[in-house]
Amino acid sequence: MIKKVVSVVLLALVIFACSSSDGGESKPKDNFDRQTMLVNWADNIIIPAYEDLDSKLGALVAAKNTFTVTANQTNLEALRIAWLDAYKVWQHVEMFNIGKAEVDYYSAYMNIYPASVTEIESNIANGGYDLALANNQDAAGFPALDYLLYGVAADDNAILAMYTTNANADGYKLYLSDVVNEMKSLTEAVLNDWTTSYRSTFVNSTANTTTSSTNKITNDFIYYFEKGLRANKFGIPAGIFSGGVLYPEKVEAYHNQEVSKILALEALHASQDFFNGKAYNGTSDGNSFDDYLDYLQTITDGEDLTALINNQMNAARSQIQTVDSNFSNQVNTDNTRMTLSYDELQKVVVLLKLDMVQAMNISVDYIDADGD
Amino acid sequence: MKKFLSMAAAAVVLFASCSDDDNESNNIENPATYTFTRNGESTVSFGGQTTRIAMATELVSALSVSTNTKEDLLAMFNHQLGEPDFTDVNLNTSDKNVRSKVAASADFFAANTTDAIAIKADFDSWISEQADNVFVNWNVSAGAGVAGNMQQLGSTTVRYFNAKGLELNQAVAKGLIGGLMADQMLNNYLSDAVLDAGANVTNNDSDVVEEGKSYTTMEHKWDEAYGYLYGAEENPASPVLDADRFLNTYLRQVNDDADFAGIADEVYQALKLGRAAIVAKNYTVRDAQVAVVRENISKVIAVRAVHYLQGAKSDLEAEGTVDYAHAFHELSEGFGFVYSLQFTRKPGTDVPYFTHEEVNAYVDALLNDNTNGFWDVTPETLDTISAEIAAAFGFTVEAAAN
Numbered sequence: 001m002i003k004k005v006v007s008v009v010l011l012a013l014v015i016f017a018c019s020s021s022d023g024g025e026s027k028p029k030d031n032f033d034r035q036t037m038l039v040n041w042a043d044n045i046i047i048p049a050y051e052d053l054d055s056k057l058g059a060l061v062a063a064k065n066t067f068t069v070t071a072n073q074t075n076l077e078a079l080r081i082a083w084l085d086a087y088k089v090w091q092h093v094e095m096f097n098i099g100k101a102e103v104d105y106y107s108a109y110m111n112i113y114p115a116s117v118t119e120i121e122s123n124i125a126n127g128g129y130d131l132a133l134a135n136n137q138d139a140a141g142f143p144a145l146d147y148l149l150y151g152v153a154a155d156d157n158a159i160l161a162m163y164t165t166n167a168n169a170d171g172y173k174l175y176l177s178d179v180v181n182e183m184k185s186l187t188e189a190v191l192n193d194w195t196t197s198y199r200s201t202f203v204n205s206t207a208n209t210t211t212s213s214t215n216k217i218t219n220d221f222i223y224y225f226e227k228g229l230r231a232n233k234f235g236i237p238a239g240i241f242s243g244g245v246l247y248p249e250k251v252e253a254y255h256n257q258e259v260s261k262i263l264a265l266e267a268l269h270a271s272q273d274f275f276n277g278k279a280y281n282g283t284s285d286g287n288s289f290d291d292y293l294d295y296l297q298t299i300t301d302g303e304d305l306t307a308l309i310n311n312q313m314n315a316a317r318s319q320i321q322t323v324d325s326n327f328s329n330q331v332n333t334d335n336t337r338m339t340l341s342y343d344e345l346q347k348v349v350v351l352l353k354l355d356m357v358q359a360m361n362i363s364v365d366y367i368d369a370d371g372d
Numbered sequence: 373m374k375k376f377l378s379m380a381a382a383a384v385v386l387f388a389s390c391s392d393d394d395n396e397s398n399n400i401e402n403p404a405t406y407t408f409t410r411n412g413e414s415t416v417s418f419g420g421q422t423t424r425i426a427m428a429t430e431l432v433s434a435l436s437v438s439t440n441t442k443e444d445l446l447a448m449f450n451h452q453l454g455e456p457d458f459t460d461v462n463l464n465t466s467d468k469n470v471r472s473k474v475a476a477s478a479d480f481f482a483a484n485t486t487d488a489i490a491i492k493a494d495f496d497s498w499i500s501e502q503a504d505n506v507f508v509n510w511n512v513s514a515g516a517g518v519a520g521n522m523q524q525l526g527s528t529t530v531r532y533f534n535a536k537g538l539e540l541n542q543a544v545a546k547g548l549i550g551g552l553m554a555d556q557m558l559n560n561y562l563s564d565a566v567l568d569a570g571a572n573v574t575n576n577d578s579d580v581v582e583e584g585k586s587y588t589t590m591e592h593k594w595d596e597a598y599g600y601l602y603g604a605e606e607n608p609a610s611p612v613l614d615a616d617r618f619l620n621t622y623l624r625q626v627n628d629d630a631d632f633a634g635i636a637d638e639v640y641q642a643l644k645l646g647r648a649a650i651v652a653k654n655y656t657v658r659d660a661q662v663a664v665v666r667e668n669i670s671k672v673i674a675v676r677a678v679h680y681l682q683g684a685k686s687d688l689e690a691e692g693t694v695d696y697a698h699a700f701h702e703l704s705e706g707f708g709f710v711y712s713l714q715f716t717r718k719p720g721t722d723v724p725y726f727t728h729e730e731v732n733a734y735v736d737a738l739l740n741d742n743t744n745g746f747w748d749v750t751p752e753t754l755d756t757i758s759a760e761i762a763a764a765f766g767f768t769v770e771a772a773a774n
Contacts, residue, residue: 240485241470243450244492339486346483354565364570 022274027297030361032292034214037277038203040286041217047199049092051189052281055085064180068173073156073162080149080178085260086183087142091266091282095224098216099202100193106186108137113232114250115143117151124171131182133145142288143253144179148172151255209367218289219365222352225271230345233264237331237339246335261326265320272313289356296359309351316344339371384630400652405609406598407569408591408651410579416609418599420468421556425604425616427451427470428548430458432617435502435541436532438510442503449499449540471495477559478566479722480715487728491551494711495544502540506532507570516747522697531697536745539704545617546676546708550715551621553600554669558717561597562662580750594647594658601639601669611640626672629679631771639660639668663719670716670725673709674765675772678758680706682773685754700746703738710757725764 014132063082067075094107101107109131119139123129127183131140152172153159162172194202205213231241232252239246251260273280277288290306319341324330330338357364408415431448434440448457451469457466474750475491505519512520514533523530533539558567567590574580576590587595601623602608604616613624613636627636646661680702687699713726713734725732734757743750755769762769 080534235485239489244489335489336486339489343483343486346485350483 029208030208030296030299032295033287034206034208035203035289036290038206038213040277040288041274042194042202044284044286045277046093046096046280047191047194048280048282049089049096050194052188053086053089053093054184054187054191055087056082057180057187059256060086061180061184061304062176067163068177071160071169071173072157073160074159076149076156083142083145083149084256084262087253087259087263087265090142090269091263093229095221096217097220097224097273098213099198100190104186104189105134105137106190108134108255109140109230110143110155110183111143111252112138113143113146113252114254115139115141118142120147120175121171124168126177127171128176129175129178131178134210140179141183145176146253146255147257148176148179150257175237184311208361210363214360215362218357218362219361220270221274221289222349222357222364223366225345225352226349229264229267229271230342232347233260233267233327234338234342234345237327238335238342239331240339240342246331248328248331251331254328257326257328259325261320261323261325264318264327268313268317268320274312275309275313291362293356293359300359302359305351305355309348309356312344312348312351316341316348319344373590376441398655399650400643400645401655402648406602406608406611406640406647408647410581410586413586415591416595416598417585417587417592418595418603418608421596421599422603423463423466423468424470424473424552425470425600425618426460427458427463428467428545428552428618429604429616430463431470431499432541432545432548435544438507442500442501445499445503446496448597449495470548473556473717474548475555477555477563477672477715479559479717480555480724481559483564491714491728495547498543498547499541500719501534505534506540506739516744518582522700524697524701525693525695527698529697531701531716533700533746536739537700537703537747538707538739538745539701540619542701542704543708543711546705547711549619549622549709550673551713552719554673555715557600557619558666558669559715560591561600562665566593573655576650582609586668588650590650591647594643594650597645597665598647601643618668622676623672625634625668626675629675629774630773631767632671632675635668635671639665642668666717666719670718671765671767673712673716674725675767675769677706677709677713678761678769678772680709681754681758682769685751685758688749688754689751701747703746707735707738710738710761713761726761 043353060079060082063075063079069077090111093101094111097107116138119136123136123139128138129136150159152162163169163176166172202213205211208215210216235241237251238246248254252263253259262324275288276290278284290310293305293309296302297306319337323337323341324333327338353364394465407611408417421626427448431445433706434445434448444457447455450471451463453467454465456464471492474495475488494535509518509520510532512518514522516537517535519533519535521530521532523595524542531539532541569589571580572588572590572593576588579588581588582592585592598608601619602611602615604620605611606615609619613627614621623636623639626632627634642661642664644659648663649657649661651656653674684699684703684706687695687702714724714728714731716725717723718725735752737757739745740747758769762772
């Protein structure tokens with residue numbers, strides 16, 4: 001009996017010695033209830049956001065139908081408002097590249113910008129296009145509508161003329177109609193998948209493997225923050241990835257010229273709400289990254305990552321608020337405000353991509369190309 | 373009883389093998405020279421660094437050839453694959469360039485693109501001004517407010533200055549020692565963010581090499597740091613120094629000062645032991661060497677900054693005729709090293725010894741606060757800056773000056 005005890009003690013010593021050589025901390029068991037978090041994400045954030053997008057796109061379809069019957073200033077303005085309403089909600093779903101959205105490359109058909117004016121015009125001139133083709137990703141979605149509603153001619157009268165007196169007015173109307181209908185049908189498909197079958201798959205995938213829901217959504221969230229928000233909305237126009245060569249024409253909603261900042265702030269708002277588990281369009285607050293990190297902090301005595309991340313997101317917001325409502329103008333007049341915004345967002349990326357995933361013991365499933 | 377003993381023995385063996393990781397270097401095979409192999413094949417590779425040092429060398433030389441155009445010079449700085457910018461055709465066929473790696477470290481600039489852009493713009497403007505203002509005045513005598521040439525007293529050496537007395541090629545060359553070499557080395561390749569990125573630690577622990585390569589990613593990152601210091605050496609495994617006109621040479625110069633003798637070997641030994649520690653998966657020893665390299669490479673920049681500022685000061689205070697050509701040459705070198713201070717790295721911290729803002733204040737004090745820049749700079753200003761730098765690094769102005 002004593003022998004056994006002694007050997008057990010010795011083995012315990014061995015285990016202690018081994019684990020301490022990893023840097024002095026042994027990892028306590030992570031008993032966080034992932035399922036509650038997945039249920040909160042699905043039921044209070046993801047599905048309600050898709051439902052709202054679907055409904056806003058329904059309104060966009062109706063406004064488009066009215067406009068294609070009577071292309072006048074009033075109906076154009078109503079259509080533009082419907083476009084912006086839907087575009088703002090879009091900022092809440094772009095990050096969820098999972099399930100049918102991932103399979104269908106949904107976001108690529110909804111928001112790749114800048115739109116290709118050449119491809120759009122060529123589609124309209126030639127007809128017979130297939131918007132589901134990969135080649136037409138940059139001739140579809142919100143950016144294509146940005147062009148069709150704001151950029152297709154110099155001013156509103158000239159824009160209306162494209163849909164009324166232009167020799168190919170029917171072609172323009174048809175294309176506008178097809179783009180809107182395609183966005184609606186893609187969104188319906190993704191939403192229906194969530195409400196009929198995918199929700200249950202999602203909330204029951206509670207393990208910690210590379211294909212588990214939490215791991216995938218965590219990667220999606222960080223990837224979106226890094227690429228969709230930080231790089232696409234700020235870094236690319238500001239020349240961060242082109243050795244300082246500026247691309248004012250690559251801002252989101254370039255042709256509109258007024259809303260790139262509104263959309264970016266909406267995207268940051270959506271990201272922060274998701275991080276904190278706040279219900280879409282509601283006030284309730286369920287489990288999300290913030291609670292997970294708080295839990296991990298209590299069992300490891302680590303840093304208050306939730307506070308660090310929220311503070312840094314707030315710092316990014318304050319910086320973005322100093323930027324011109326038209327990012328394109330800002331790039332042309334004083335690009336520093338764009339790069340300062342990018343820098344604050346990058347600090348969030350570091351917290352998410354290094355500190356948060358390390359605390360959650362999740363590996364990042366994508367890597368950046370690095371120089372040499 | 374036998375069972376107990378054998379279990380105890382096994383446990384002790386296990387204990388010993390586990391605790392190895394905690395003991396300094398007893399499991400590390402530290403080779404005599406920077407030579408590392410896996411299955412008989414060398415695992416050391418830093419071609420990109422050798423290429424960039426060669427590009428920087430051609431650029432700095434080209435800044436002294438007044439027939440070059442601004443476009444020629446800027447193209448050498450920001451080379452694009454296939455463009456015939458260099459005399460060495462191997463450089464022309466490279467997809468690398470100098471500009472993209474200036475102020476580009478993960479630790480200092482990934483979330484500070486605003487300063488990174490401003491720093492790149494400084495280099496662009498020095499290069500542009502050399503063509504715009506200095507080349508066109510190549511045969512004009514320089515004076516306060518006038519760009520042109522000046523000959524050193526008692527020498528055939530002619531130097532070329534802008535209207536403020538700054539030798540722009542020196543600003544570029546010495547600025548690159550910090551902005552390219554030290555920043556990439558200390559704040560990028562030796563940083564945790566790079567060495568331990570992604571699955572680097574797991575892969576290094578299991579000897580998972582990069583596809584088609586003989587080295588792990590962590591080994592390679594370390595070698596790239598090594599390459600920014602020794603990449604121009606004929607035999608980089610056993611460096612002899614004076615192999616380039618950048619960090620490598622100034623490490624030798626500081627080492628030649630009796631007050632800092634031994635610094636070159638200290639850096640080399642730390643880089644070698646750190647690399648050996650990576651092979652042995654001993655990251656505690658690795659990180660200790662990072663601190664040694666950061667401290668000493670930073671010190672090279674600081675010592676040379678003070679050295680040149682003090683050299684200029686004694687020229688300016690000379691009895692009789694002042695050798696402005698020599699004084700401003702030293703001041704220009706000192707200016708470049710002062711500029712490079714923002715890329716140094718205080719060991720154990722995330723910050724340089726002098727921030728971007730502090731360095732900009734020195735730049736203003738030397739060059740911009742007076743109408744005619746160096747022509748108006750006072751010995752007091754040079755002493756103040758020298759003393760602040762020396763104090764931050766813990767050496768004396770006198771030690772660096774002689």
